[in-house]
Amino acid sequence: MNSSIVIVNWNTRxxxxxxxxxxxxxxxxxxxxxxxxxxxxxxxxxxxxxxRYPQVHLIENRENVGFARANNQAIRxxxxxxxxxxxxxxxxxxxxxxxxxxxxxxxxxxxAVAPRILNPDGSLQFSCSPAPSLMREAQxxxxxxxxxxxxxxxxxxWDSSMPHPVDVMLGACIxxxxxxxxxxxxxxxxxxxxxxxxxxxxxxxxxxxxxxxVPEAQIIHxxxxxxxxxxxxxxxxxxxxxxxxxxxxxxxxxxxLYKLLLVIAAMTRIISAPLxxxxxxxxxxxxxxxxxxxxxxxxxxxxx
Numbered sequence: 001m002n003s004s005i006v007i008v009n010w011n012t013r014x015x016x017x018x019x020x021x022x023x024x025x026x027x028x029x030x031x032x033x034x035x036x037x038x039x040x041x042x043x044x045x046x047x048x049x050x051x052r053y054p055q056v057h058l059i060e061n062r063e064n065v066g067f068a069r070a071n072n073q074a075i076r077x078x079x080x081x082x083x084x085x086x087x088x089x090x091x092x093x094x095x096x097x098x099x100x101x102x103x104x105x106x107x108x109x110x111x112a113v114a115p116r117i118l119n120p121d122g123s124l125q126f127s128c129s130p131a132p133s134l135m136r137e138a139q140x141x142x143x144x145x146x147x148x149x150x151x152x153x154x155x156x157x158w159d160s161s162m163p164h165p166v167d168v169m170l171g172a173c174i175x176x177x178x179x180x181x182x183x184x185x186x187x188x189x190x191x192x193x194x195x196x197x198x199x200x201x202x203x204x205x206x207x208x209x210x211x212x213x214v215p216e217a218q219i220i221h222x223x224x225x226x227x228x229x230x231x232x233x234x235x236x237x238x239x240x241x242x243x244x245x246x247x248x249x250x251x252x253x254x255x256x257l258y259k260l261l262l263v264i265a266a267m268t269r270i271i272s273a274p275l276x277x278x279x280x281x282x283x284x285x286x287x288x289x290x291x292x293x294x295x296x297x298x299x300x301x302x303x304x
Contacts, residue, residue, distance in 0.1 A: 032080065039061050095217070096115050130168070138261055153166070169201060242258070
C-alpha cells in the first residue's frame with residue numbers, strides 16, 4: 001500500500017460525504033486506503049460511509065474518544081508509506097496528494113508536509129505557525145503589535161510558488177512520512193482536542209525532521225464545523241491543551257507563568273466588557289460571548 005488517508009469525524013455527515021467524494025475524484029497515485037473513524041456521531045455519518053463508500057475502512061466508536069486517540073486507532077491499522085491526516089470539512093483539489101508525496105520523495109529529511117489551505121471563497125487560510133512560546137502567547141493574548149492574534153505566520157507575505165519551512169502545521173491536512181511517525185510516536189492521547197498536531201510537529205522537529213508548507217498542493221477547508229457545535233466547551237479545551245503542551249515541552253515554571261498570563265488576559269477582557277456595548281450588534285454579541293468564555297476559563301484554571 002502506497003498511501004493511507006485518515007479522517008476523524010464527529011457529526012459532519014454532509015461535509016464528510018463531500019470530502020470522501022473529493023478523495024475518490026482526485027485519488028493518490030498507486031494503491032491507497034481510506035479510514036474514517038467516527039466518534040459516536042448522532043447524525044447518521046456512519047451510514048453514509050457504509051452505504052456510499054463501502055471501500056472505506058469504517059471504525060465506529062461508541063463514545064467521542066477525542067481527535068488524537070481516534071487518529072491513532074486508524075494509524076495503527078494503516079499500511080501506507082505515506083499517511084495523511086485529513087479533516088472531514090475539507091475538499092481535496094486535483095493532484096494535491098501527489099504533489100505532497102513527490103515533495104517527500106524528493107526531500108528525505110522532510111518528515112511531514114502540508115498543502116496551501118484555502119477558504120471556501122478561494123482566499124488563503126492561515127495554517128502554519130511558529131512553535132508556541134510564552135512570549136508569543138503573551139503577544140497574541142495581549143494583542144501586542146507585530147503578531148497575528150491567532151498566532152500564525154504572516155503567510156500572506158510568502159512566495160506562494162515556493163515551499164516554505166515551518167514549525168507547526170494545521171491538523172486539517174498533514175501528510176506524514178510513516179517512518180517519521182514510527183520514530184517519534186503517534187499523536188499524544190493526553191490531548192483530547194487541539195494542540196495534538198502542535199505537539200507532534202514539535203517532537204518531529206526535536207528529532208531533526210523538517211516540516212514544509214507546499215503551496216502547489218491545495219485543499220479547501222470549511223473550518224471548525226465540529227467544534228462550532230460546542231464552541232464554549234472547545235474554548236476551554238483549547239487552553240487546557242495549551243497548558244498540557246507547556247507542561248510537556250516547557251516545564252513547570254513556564255506553565256505557571258502561562259497560567260498567570262491567562263489570568264491577566266481574562267481579567268483584561270472582563271474589565272473591558274462594558275466597551276462592547278459601544279460596538280455594532282454583531283460585533284457586540286461576539287465580544288460578549290468571548291467575555292463569557294474568559295469568565296469560564298478563569299474559574300476553570302485552578303483545575304487545569
